[in-house]
Amino acid sequence: MDNVRLGKTNLEVNKIGFGALPIQRRNMDDSIEILRKAYESGVDFYDTARFYTDSEEKLGKAFEDVRSEIYLASKTAAETPEDFWRDLETTLKELKTDYLDLYQHHNISFCPKKDDDLAKAMIQAKDDGMIKHIGITTHKITFAHEAVESGLYETLQYPFSYLSGAEELQLVEKCKSLDIGFIAMKAMGGGLLKNSKAGFAFMNQFSNVLPIWGIQHMYELEEFLSYPTDLKLDDELSRIIENDKKELGENFCRGCAYCMPCPEEINISICARMSLWIRRFPTEPCLNEDFQEKMAATKNCTECYSCVDKCPYELDIPQLLKENYEDYMNVLEGRTKI
Numbered sequence: 001m002d003n004v005r006l007g008k009t010n011l012e013v014n015k016i017g018f019g020a021l022p023i024q025r026r027n028m029d030d031s032i033e034i035l036r037k038a039y040e041s042g043v044d045f046y047d048t049a050r051f052y053t054d055s056e057e058k059l060g061k062a063f064e065d066v067r068s069e070i071y072l073a074s075k076t077a078a079e080t081p082e083d084f085w086r087d088l089e090t091t092l093k094e095l096k097t098d099y100l101d102l103y104q105h106h107n108i109s110f111c112p113k114k115d116d117d118l119a120k121a122m123i124q125a126k127d128d129g130m131i132k133h134i135g136i137t138t139h140k141i142t143f144a145h146e147a148v149e150s151g152l153y154e155t156l157q158y159p160f161s162y163l164s165g166a167e168e169l170q171l172v173e174k175c176k177s178l179d180i181g182f183i184a185m186k187a188m189g190g191g192l193l194k195n196s197k198a199g200f201a202f203m204n205q206f207s208n209v210l211p212i213w214g215i216q217h218m219y220e221l222e223e224f225l226s227y228p229t230d231l232k233l234d235d236e237l238s239r240i241i242e243n244d245k246k247e248l249g250e251n252f253c254r255g256c257a258y259c260m261p262c263p264e265e266i267n268i269s270i271c272a273r274m275s276l277w278i279r280r281f282p283t284e285p286c287l288n289e290d291f292q293e294k295m296a297a298t299k300n301c302t303e304c305y306s307c308v309d310k311c312p313y314e315l316d317i318p319q320l321l322k323e324n325y326e327d328y329m330n331v332l333e334g335r336t337k338i
Contacts, residue, residue, distance in 0.1 A: 002229040004210045006181030009133040009154045011101065013045040013071055013210060015203075016224050017183065020048040022216035024055045034218055035062035039070065041225050047157075047183070047212045048095075049075035049106055050087045056094035064096040072097060073183075075106035075137055081121040088125060104135035104157060107258060107312070111136070111146040119152055137185065139256060139312030141167055148180050160184035160209065161193060162202040162241045163248060176208040187211040190254035192276055193244060196220075198237040200227045251315065252276060259307035259317060264300040268307055271298050272320040275327040283331070283338050292332070298325045 003012045018038050023031040035046075035058065046063075048055045056074060063070055072095055076087040092098060103125065105112060112119040125131045135155035136147045147153050148171075156175055160168055161184070175182040188199055196213075203211045215221050233241075253273040262268055270277075271294055278286045285291075298321040307317040330336035 004208065006102075006133075006155055006183075006210060007175065007208070008179045009102070009181055011045075011071060011133070011181070014043055015210065015229070016043050017045045017047060017210045017212035018043050019185070019212035019214040020046055020055045020059060021052050022214045023058055024053045025216055028054075028058060028061065031058040032062045034215065034221060035059065037218065038215070038221055039063065039066060041221075044069065045071045045073065045210065045212070047073045047075075049077075050091050051075070051077055051106060056091055060094050060096035067097050071101040073102035073104065073135070074100055075104040077106040077108055079108050079110075079118065081117050084118060084121045084125075088130060092130065099129060100131045102133045102135050102155060103131040104137050104155070106137050107139060111138070111143045111150065112152070113146075113150050114152050123152075135181070135183070137183075139258065141171065144171055145174075148175055148178055153180060155181035155183055157183040157185050157212075159186040159190075159254065160211075161187050161189045162199060163189050163193070163245060165250070172206055172209060182206075182209045184209050184211040186254055186256070187213055189244075189248070190256065192248060192252070192255075192273070192280060194280060195237070195240050195244075196223050197227060197231070198233075198240045198244075200224065201231045201233045201237050202241065204231055205233070247279075248276065251320075253315060253317075253320060254313065256312065258312055259310045262307060263304060264297070264302060266297050266301060266321065267294050268317060268321070271295055271324055272315070272317055274324045278328070278331060279338055287332055295325055295328045298322070 002015045004015045005012050046059055048059055074091045076084055078084040078087050122134050126134060133154045134152060135157060136153050137157035138144050139159055144156055144158050148156055172182055193199060203209055213224055255269045255273060257269040259268050274295060301318050301321050303318045311317060331338060
């Protein structure tokens with residue numbers, strides 16, 4: 001399995017990174033089985049977060065006996081030193097380790113710089129040996145540039161997939177020139193991309209990018225493991241990518257859920273992308289009573305725009321909810337055929 005060097009961390013990790021958000025949806029036994037299969041297959045980089053409910057606990061139980069053979073990365077959404085230390089202590093306990101290979105600020109509302117108290121806490125944790133390297137994750141391009149120019153961060157985790165445009169490609173090159181490791185989150189477009197082979201081949205174009213694939217099922221892991229490490233884009237895969245770009249465009253919800261919770265209890269991350277969901281995946285399951293109730297709740301939107309303020313992609317979410325509800329009802333009532 002090919003390796004990628006994570007910039008100035010000098011960590012050489014297998015290019016199949018394991019994104020451990022989705023395993024919070026699986027029970028403990030199933031999660032451990034998937035994680036051990038990944039380890040036994042040579043996957044050695046695992047990305048989790050304090051925010052991901054029991055994900056850290058599952059990694060801790062799966063890897064306690066092989067800790068020195070893998071790289072563990074976690075994240076904290078803390079915005080005060082007190083919360084930072086509390087999160088770090090909990091993370092180390094859950095992961096059953098006394099250090100992290102990489103600790104990342106997790107999509108917080110500002111970009112900590114070296115003189116900030118929060119950054120000082122991160123630096124202190126590194127000096128104390130509790131963490132080996134410092135990183136940051138963000139969905140905002142302005143924060144990403146601030147971070148890589150600050151001199152504090154050794155890695156940047158940012159959304160990157162074959163839907164990405166010129167801005168993201170320039171950011172990847174900037175990280176390469178500054179020797180900052182680039183970790184690609186949402187490599188499958190937040191679940192909307194169906195062709196993992198095309199995604200895998202796309203990522204292979206970038207020698208400095210580590211994609212972390214969100215894995216929930218054994219068959220997903222086996223799919224990524226089945227691809228040749230030198231898989232390249234061919235005409236067929238390139239056509240798939242172009243078709244997806246045309247269908248999805250730029251103004252679509254990635255399902256990151258940072259806009260939530262909604263004051264009116266609307267499940268925005270589902271409802272704001274339902275039109276795409278019912279076309280790119282089996283339609284019938286999305287038309288049951290549970291989904292109908294979720295979509296009906298969008299009518300309660302008061303257009304307070306608190307979701308827009310929190311959306312890292314600056315989407316007009318109230319408008320997206322209206323459009324998706326109208327389309328959903330047209331499909332449900334037979335006016336639109338899929």
